[in-house]
Amino acid sequence: MPQLVPPDVAFLPLLPILLVLAGALISTLLGFWVGRRTLTMINIVTVILSGASMMSLWNGGLTSFAGSLQADNAAILLGLIVLVGTLMSLLVSLDTAWRERVSFPEFDAMMMYAVTGCLLIVFSGDLIVMLIGLEIMSLAGYVLATFQGSRRAEESGLKYFLLGAVGSAILIYGIAFVYGATGTLNYAAIAAKVGSVSNLTPENVGILVGGSLLLLAGFGFKIALVPFHQWTPDVYSGAPTTTFLFLSTVVKVAAFAGMMRVFGGALTDAPGWSSVLQILTAATLIIGNTAALFQTNFKRMLAYSAVAHTGFLAMCLLGTPELGGAALGYYLLVYTLMTGAALAVVAALQRTEAGFEMGDMRGLYYRHPGYAIALSVCLASLAGLPPFAGFFGKYLAFQAAFQNGYVWISVLAAVTSVAALVYYLRPAMLMFMPDRTPAREYAHGQRFPTTFTVGLGVASITVLGILPNVWYSWVANPAIWSFLAGR
Numbered sequence: 001m002p003q004l005v006p007p008d009v010a011f012l013p014l015l016p017i018l019l020v021l022a023g024a025l026i027s028t029l030l031g032f033w034v035g036r037r038t039l040t041m042i043n044i045v046t047v048i049l050s051g052a053s054m055m056s057l058w059n060g061g062l063t064s065f066a067g068s069l070q071a072d073n074a075a076i077l078l079g080l081i082v083l084v085g086t087l088m089s090l091l092v093s094l095d096t097a098w099r100e101r102v103s104f105p106e107f108d109a110m111m112m113y114a115v116t117g118c119l120l121i122v123f124s125g126d127l128i129v130m131l132i133g134l135e136i137m138s139l140a141g142y143v144l145a146t147f148q149g150s151r152r153a154e155e156s157g158l159k160y161f162l163l164g165a166v167g168s169a170i171l172i173y174g175i176a177f178v179y180g181a182t183g184t185l186n187y188a189a190i191a192a193k194v195g196s197v198s199n200l201t202p203e204n205v206g207i208l209v210g211g212s213l214l215l216l217a218g219f220g221f222k223i224a225l226v227p228f229h230q231w232t233p234d235v236y237s238g239a240p241t242t243t244f245l246f247l248s249t250v251v252k253v254a255a256f257a258g259m260m261r262v263f264g265g266a267l268t269d270a271p272g273w274s275s276v277l278q279i280l281t282a283a284t285l286i287i288g289n290t291a292a293l294f295q296t297n298f299k300r301m302l303a304y305s306a307v308a309h310t311g312f313l314a315m316c317l318l319g320t321p322e323l324g325g326a327a328l329g330y331y332l333l334v335y336t337l338m339t340g341a342a343l344a345v346v347a348a349l350q351r352t353e354a355g356f357e358m359g360d361m362r363g364l365y366y367r368h369p370g371y372a373i374a375l376s377v378c379l380a381s382l383a384g385l386p387p388f389a390g391f392f393g394k395y396l397a398f399q400a401a402f403q404n405g406y407v408w409i410s411v412l413a414a415v416t417s418v419a420a421l422v423y424y425l426r427p428a429m430l431m432f433m434p435d436r437t438p439a440r441e442y443a444h445g446q447r448f449p450t451t452f453t454v455g456l457g458v459a460s461i462t463v464l465g466i467l468p469n470v471w472y473s474w475v476a477n478p479a480i481w482s483f484l485a486g487r
Contacts, residue, residue, distance in 0.1 A: 013062040013071035016079060017119045019050040024112035031105025037094060039108050044090050047115075051083045063125065067186060070125040073480040074325065078257040079122045081333045085249035086115050088340040088457070093242045094449040096347045101148050101240075110147070111246060114140035118254035121261075126185045127175045130258050134171070134222070138164050141251055145239040156238030163231040167221025170214050177211025178267070180204075190266040205271070212273040215262060216280075222255040225314060226284040229307050233291075236303035241347040244299070248306045248343070249336040256313055260328060264321040264481070278318060278401075278409050284311035285412060289419040298356035298427055299346060302339075305382060308420065309335055312397045315413060319400025325481030327396035330472050334381070334389040334461060341457025342378035345371045348450045356427075364431040370451070372431045374458045381461045383424035384417055389464035392472070 011018075023046035027039045054076045062071045089111065097107060113136060120133025142164060146157030179185055181204040182193040194208065220228035236244045263273060288308030295301035313335070316328035349364070349371060350356055365372035381390035394417065402410040464471055 010062060010064040013057060013060075013064045013069060013123070015053045016050040016057075016071075017116060017123065019046050019053060020112055020119060021116045022046055024109050024116060027105050027109035027112060031109065034105070036097070036105050036108065039105050040090055040094055043108055043112055044087065046112075047083050047086050047090065050119075051080055054079050054083075065125075065129075067125045067188065068129050069120075069123050071123060073477075074260075074329075075123045075257075077329050077475055077480065078253065078260070078332070079119055081253050081329075081336055082115065082118045082122060082250055082257075084333065085246070085253060085336045085340060086111070088336070088344065088453050089242060089246040089250065091449040091453045092245060092340075092344045092347050095447045096240075096242055096450070107144070107147055110140045110143045114144065114246070115250065118250055118257075121254045121258045124258070124261060125187055127178065127187075127190075127262075127266075128185050130261065131172065131175060133254075134258065135168060137251060137254060138168060138222070141247055144243045144246065145235055147243070148240050152238040153240065156235040159231045160235045163221060163228075167218050167228065170221070171218025174211045174214030174216075174218055177207050177214060179211075181208035181211060187261060187266040191268065194267060194269045208270055209272040212263075212267050212270045213276060215267070216273050216277060219255060219259050219262070220280065223252055223259070223314070224307050224310050225280050226287045226307070226311075227280075229284070229288070229310070232307055233300055233303040236306065237297065237300040241299070241343055241350065244303075245340055245343040245347070248303075249340050252306070252310070252313075253332050253336060256317075256328060256332060259317060260321075260325060263317055264325055268321055274318060277314060278406055281311050281314040281318070282409055282412055284308070284314065285416045289416045289423075292423045293419055295423070296358050298358060298361060299350075301358075301423060301427075302342065302346075305420070305423070306339070308416070309339075309382075311416075312394055312413060315397040315401040315406075315409065318406050318409065319404045322478040322481045323403060324400040326472070326476040326478075327393075327400040329475035329480075330396055330468070331393035333471060334393040334464060337457040337460045337464075338378045338381040338388075338390055341454045341461075342375055342382070344450050344453045344457070345375045345378075348447070348454075358427055358430065361427050361430045362433050366434070371454065374454045376428045376431060377458050377462065379424040379428045381465065383420045385421075387462070387465045389461040389468065392465060392468045396472075 023043040026042055031039065057071045058073060058076055060071060063069065117133045117136030117140065121130055124130035124133060142157055142161040145160050146153050178190065182190050184190055224232040236248060267273065284307060288304055288311055292301050292304035292308060295304060313328065313331055316324045316331060319327060349368060377388065381388035384390045384394040398410045398413060
């Protein structure tokens with residue numbers, strides 16, 4: 001009689017995910033009896049506890065479900081960035097949810113379910129767990145985009161759902177192709193098969209290339225890589241600003257973490273995908289930066305700038321797993337902090353969910369000097385100006401691509417950064433110009449949760465710009481990124 005093998009279920013590496021899931025379940029079950037702000041505070045506590053549990057797993061290299069879930073150092077680093085963005089989103093929602101008409105427990109529940117999916121992607125050890133996490137994240141994101149109940153929000157949510165469903169279908173086809181070529185779904189096993197590509201038949205090599213390109217297209221929808229970015233400006237500008245903050249930071253970090261797992265680990269040696277990625281990255285840099293130049297609405301400009309930053313982040317994937325992984329880990333944290341702080345200011349001061357028109361920003365310094373200075377710092381960092389952290393983040397992205405032989409894409413990225421100076425510094429200058437319209441008003445003044453979020457973001461990007469090794473020395477350890485495919 002064959003001996004039964006007990007399932008490999010280790011709960012310790014699951015703990016960070018289970019804590020966030022507990023927050024989602026609490027919001028779902030207690031929403032009938034507990035006020036929304038109380039639930040938000042509970043969720044903030046669960047996020048902090050999840051971060052603490054991740055730190056306790058550092059250097060542990062623990063796995064669960066026979067390697068399908070990996071709590072390696074790369075997962076912990078990227079998971080902490082996901083939690084930073086989540087914490088900023090929850091804090092801002094304490095002040096703005098009532099005005100955005102999303103002040104009900106279901107909003108917190110959907111956000112925490114989305115974070116659960118994000119962490120599954122980050123901790124995934126095979127393509128199935130990654131897909132499960134991606135779908136949980138995406139389905140919750142579709143709901144978050146429509147929660148407001150306005151025509152703008154409903155339109156944004158419908159576009160997000162339709163194009164996201166197409167992206168998911170393409171991704172699933174890619175997974176099927178990769179499995180057909182390699183006979184496995186595990187990242188480490190795929191990497192071993194692809195690393196000895198000479199052992200694959202010519203037919204399987206063709207299937208592998210097709211699967212890699214389908215996976216790239218599927219992820220392209222999730223991270224807003226041109227030409228899969230069409231949903232981004234409408235969804236980001238049409239959704240509530242708190243949702244914009246969440247989708248543009250937390251969801252994007254998780255999607256890039258999945259790409260790093262797949263293309264920086266499992267499919268590093270697969271042919272074809274890197275050549276296509278550099279073309280898509282070039283198109284993203286050109287279209288994202290050019291489109292942002294012509295926007296008259298500040299919130300929509302930030303949506304197109306998020307597309308442009310997708311191009312810079314994608315350059316990290318063109319580097320070696322070690323150098324590109326370190327660049328991506330640094331840049332994702334910086335991007336989360338500066339984007340989150342900028343959108344927190346917008347959420348606090350905008351009169352409507354349409355955001356600021358550029359003209360509305362004139363004279364902001366004379367009404368809310370603290371927010372105006374903070375927003376100027378965020379814009380300078382987003383533009384890549386020293387001494388702020390955005391400069392070092394872009395430098396690392398350029399370096400990762402350049403040192404791996406992608407010289408022309410590095411030059412193009414430097415050129416398109418000049419356009420970024422124009423559309424970021426234009427609103428920054430307007431804020432400090434005297435306003436000849438005394439009747440201009442903003443939604444409300446400074447409130448502690450939002451002010452704390454803005455202060456956290458501004459202080460962090462300033463410190464990380466002046467002392468980049470505070471974070472980079474941690475993420476630059478090559479051993480961290482060698483865990484990606486279990487190598």
